Amino acid sequence: MDQRILTVQDISCVGQCSLTVALPILSACGIETAILPSAVLSTHTAGFKGYTFRDLTDDIPAICAHWKKQGITFDALYTGYLGSARQVEMVEHMMKTLVKAGGAKIVDPAMADNGKLYAGFDDDYVAAMRRLCRAADVILPNITEAALLTGLPYRESYDEDYIRSLLDGLAAIGARHVVLTGVSYARDTLGVLVCEEGKVTYRPHRRIDRMFHGTGDVYASAFTGARLRGHTLVEAAAIAADFTLACIENTVDAPEHWYGVRFEPMLSKLIEML
Ligand code: PXL
Numbered sequence: 001m002d003q004r005i006l007t008v009q010d011i012s013c014v015g016q017c018s019l020t021v022a023l024p025i026l027s028a029c030g031i032e033t034a035i036l037p038s039a040v041l042s043t044h045t046a047g048f049k050g051y052t053f054r055d056l057t058d059d060i061p062a063i064c065a066h067w068k069k070q071g072i073t074f075d076a077l078y079t080g081y082l083g084s085a086r087q088v089e090m091v092e093h094m095m096k097t098l099v100k101a102g103g104a105k106i107v108d109p110a111m112a113d114n115g116k117l118y119a120g121f122d123d124d125y126v127a128a129m130r131r132l133c134r135a136a137d138v139i140l141p142n143i144t145e146a147a148l149l150t151g152l153p154y155r156e157s158y159d160e161d162y163i164r165s166l167l168d169g170l171a172a173i174g175a176r177h178v179v180l181t182g183v184s185y186a187r188d189t190l191g192v193l194v195c196e197e198g199k200v201t202y203r204p205h206r207r208i209d210r211m212f213h214g215t216g217d218v219y220a221s222a223f224t225g226a227r228l229r230g231h232t233l234v235e236a237a238a239i240a241a242d243f244t245l246a247c248i249e250n251t252v253d254a255p256e257h258w259y260g261v262r263f264e265p266m267l268s269k270l271i272e273m274l
Pocket of ligand 1: 045046110213214217
């Protein structure tokens with residue numbers, strides 16, 4: 001049966017992140033994708049200087065009211081970078097009013113990396129995101145975001161006990177299923193950890209020693225697509241990891257391509273994996 005998903009995240013006009021990766025990836029997965037732009041930026045905020053930022057929070061109530069009037073609902077909702085703490089609260093309301101009963105609610109709490117909040121976010125935003133994570137079926141934080149959500153200190157080097165404490169902390173704030181990204185227990189591997197009803201599965205893959213922007217969005221979009229195509233949490237997490245790694249491998253030899261990953265030539269691989 002046809003499925004229609006709504007994804008809420010920003011349009012960074014240039015920079016290969018958020019909606020400019022979510023829309024092509026979900027479409028490649030064969031899923032009708034409706035969008036609600038949370039903000040419009042000239043570029044993403046990680047590395048470009050002087051970007052413009054228009055917060056679209058005030059436009060959201062009228063958009064949702066129109067959909068409601070037209071009887072438009074969605075089989076799933078997937079959120080990424082949102083425009084303001086008030087907007088995060090609106091999205092929480094959308095989960096109740098616009099998603100069909102039993103529809104998947106997937107939240108990527110895209111707000112931080114490498115121990116730091118992205119430019120423009122503050123404690124109020126983190127608190128609102130914590131509430132949104134409670135309302136979600138699946139959340140996909142990286143370690144920095146998990147530390148912020150749980151209030152635990154961020155650690156660059158850590159062991160399995162630290163990761164366990166992050167998972168316990170996320171369970172304590174009410175997160176149901178967790179896909180924790182960027183977990184590394186050895187110098188040459190990095191992996192994704194899935195915690196499903198308390199059962200933990202860790203799948204490491206080879207680490208590439210270069211930081212890439214937008215890979216969290218590529219990952220969460222491919223995960224969401226694979227999940228909606230009927231894969232289990234663990235399968236979807238693995239497909240998304242293999243796809244993201246392929247995108248990184250396709251970019252690693254292009255130093256001028258510093259702002260994102262060249263995911264487009266890899267979409268056919270993702271389709272094969274589904
Ligand atoms: O990829 C996450 C992201 C999304 N949107 C905007 C960003 C970032 C990361 O920096 O700046 C606007």
